[in-house]
Amino acid sequence: MTSKIENVKSNLEMSLKVIRMYDWLLDLYVLDFFVDDHWNKLPSTWRKTFEHMDPQELGHILSNRPTNQLLPLSFLALIKTIEALTILRGRQNQNINKKVTTTNLDSCKNHPKLKNLFLKHVKLKKRHEISLMADVVVGTALQSNCNSVIDFGSGLGHLVRVLAYRDDLYAAGIECQGQLTEEARKLDLQLEYTVKKHLSAEAVSKLRRPLHLNMTLSNHDQLRNLPLPDCMHNYGLIGLHPCGDLGPLLLKHFINSENIKFICVVGCCFMKLSCDGENQGYPMSRYVKSLDSKLSYPSREIACHAIEVYCERLCKGNYEDLKIHAYRAALERILVDHDPKLKHAPVRSIKHSDTMTFEKYCLQALERINVPLPTSPAVLRRGYEDLAQWRRVVVVYTLRLALAPLVETVVLLDRVLYVLEHGISCEIRPVFDPKLSPRNHIIIAKRL
Incomplete structure (x- = not known):
């Protein structure tokens, strides 16, 4: 048992060191993407790599699938470290000692x-x-x-x-x-x-x-x-x-x-x-x-997300509906600029639709808090400029999610x-x- 304890301690110590290095990424809220300029928090080599990368390719990378992408060494080191330290999540063959199954049909188990x-x-x-x-x-x-x-x-x-x-x-x-x-x-x-x-x-x-x-x-x-x-x-x-x-x-x-x-x-x-x-x-x-050993609320919250399902969606190219994160982040910037007290206001959750305009999204999202949408052309123009960066929003969220199994x-x-x-x-x-x-x-x- 002593060796097992030492192995667990070693894993925990190394895992926490990695988490401390990337607290800045784990602690980001997606809705603050534009307010806090999340994109420029990434290392410059990461920005250059992921700026024009299809999210589908990022899904392949996080799923350990072959890729022809030239990746920054710091990113490769992080992914390999997470892989080495994280508890295996794939189902293993279970050798469970069960009670001997009888052929008695006069039972709930066998009838x-x-x-x-x-x-x-x-x-x-x-x-x-x-x-x-x-x-x-x-x-x-x-x-x-x-x-x-x-x-x-x-x-x-x-x-x-x-x-x-x-x-x-x-x-x-x-x-x-x-x-x-x-x-x-x-x-x-x-x-x-x-x-x-x-x-x-x-x-x-x-x-x-x-x-x-x-x-x-x-x-x-x-x-x-x-x-x-x-x-x-x-x-x-x-x-x-x-x-x-x-x-x-x-x-x-x-x-x-x-x-x-x-x-x-x-x-x-x-x-x-x-x-x-x-x-x-x-x-x-x-x-x-x-x-x-501190783990922030955002880091513990993202540790509960389904990374396998998310990566599978990326790999299949089913990520268009993730634009909704950019809609929310763009609205957040408008709200904070209008009134800083509206930061993280409990707006209504809206599902993505290819036919939904930004104006329609904002109107529906703001119904609950009765805040009028600023209608000046400059405000809406900036909102649409933010929406054009939706792939960046997906990249930052995906990078956060890559760290989630380590927090868990x-x-x-x-x-x-x-x-x-x-x-x-x-x-x-x-x-x-x-x-x-x-x-x-x-x-x-x-x-x-």
């Missing part, structure tokens, strides 16, 4: 008529995540000799429903929205109604209905005093994309509770992490706290190191397809 039982009311992305998350949880529970799990932020209970009815685990879901908790219970009853049509009375009597609890979690005392049945005295913690500080809260509770045998958690919404105070969500580990790596490895510092085995796996589920890493820790 042919119940094959799609757990897919009802579940969208494609969620189906993908639930299926793979359940496999990881079941395998980890088996390794931990534990047959109970608690899912935090369980929503409609789709995951605990699979783990309870299909995989025979004692399962409980914790959800802060009372309406979702009630709907989860109704879905349980609907499932049981269907199951009774196909399974024997004996099999139905053995079904493990999940427990659904409605509560908002904010501290360890609430977690310690959960109203759980005796059969769930020892359990595993699971969290499928808990928002902001909830992921770190679960990890802290796992560390401080001997009766929790394992944890499987997938982070999300890094921009909502608290980064100061006693119970901060980042940084968590002692080591990262000792470094210059720092957040996730900080959590892994926090667990390792407490002497507990911990690993991180890219389990989901990043094109379907961009936050695709599961942190898995077990008490052995």
